[in-house]
Amino acid sequence: MTDTGIAKDQLKSVIERIEHLEEEKKAIADDVKEIYAEAKANGFDAKILRKVVSLRKIEAAEREEQGAVLDLYLSALGMAPDLFEAAA
Amino acid sequence: MTDTGIAKDQLKSVIERIEHLEEEKKAIADDVKEIYAEAKANGFDAKILRKVVSLRKIEAAEREEQGAVLDLYLSALGMAPDLFEAAA
């Protein structure tokens, strides 16, 4: 019974931590919505703004991807990728 | 030109604020993942955990919806929902 008691406490803790984080996430999502609304009020087209953000996200991912490929090449050549990162 | 300069600054600010918030959101999502992984390592079934969390979310949503329907009924009857809220 002690075990299940401990397990129960652990479970409770896990659930609570998750739900707390999800609330935080939701709060941030609401902040984002607010910014879009505010931008719209300032004459920006929300739809286009969203496109811009998603494009920049894709571009960032691609850069990362390219960086990963470069790292692969470098390590294939026996060179430490870190040397380049450090210089940049 | 000044106008477009201002608009550009505004745009930049909007985009940056959004991207910053989205990073925060992602960080939190990662924290959630971590908790699930940790729970799994402690012998919990992640699938069940997720179902429990989602069930609790639905229950919360139901309570909200019930309140919303009640408010609609009250306002349809010309009664201010606030009167009840205040009393509660």
Added chain:
Amino acid sequence: MTDTGIAKDQLKSVIERIEHLEEEKKAIADDVKEIYAEAKANGFDAKILRKVVSLRKIEAAEREEQGAVLDLYLSALGMAPDLFEAAA
């Protein structure tokens, strides 16, 4: 060439079947709209109707989720949920 011919026919068939089903779906959606309009004409508040429908949907989802969680618990315990279902 025969292959691509077959593939083309298959593709055509797939697209057509999907588009046909989507038309059916749209027709049903229109029927739903009609019912709301008719109900409104009979003095019902469409907004409340929609909320009621959505509340009932959430309630149904909750029941489903509860069953799903139970099934997961049972299978985690190595018990066949079917035994219970069959008895019911």
Added chain:
Amino acid sequence: MTDTGIAKDQLKSVIERIEHLEEEKKAIADDVKEIYAEAKANGFDAKILRKVVSLRKIEAAEREEQGAVLDLYLSALGMAPDLFEAAA
């Protein structure tokens, strides 16, 4: 009281008809998913298929739109659009 009894029956009927139609809609949506899955099993790329379907939908809408503009022109000229439709 008789009135509210009738209203209640009407309400019940409305809700039931809507829920029944939504179930039908869901069944059709499931059929669509099934077709995508089947197509995927036959070597088609589901993502591309979806793009094709949505493009065709947009094109159809545009054609309709253009047709509407044409009709507008024709009626502005005092000509019945139906004459063209019939001939087509």
Added chain:
DNA sequence: CACTGGAAAATGCCGC
């Protein structure tokens, strides 16, 4: 006719 809210579609994630 702009806005809010809800349905549908697309994407990404987890578990097998």
Added chain:
DNA sequence: GCGGCATTTTCCAGTG
């Protein structure tokens, strides 16, 4: 690696 599921995003209809 794939299928299913949950989340997220997009779109559209209803409302004021």
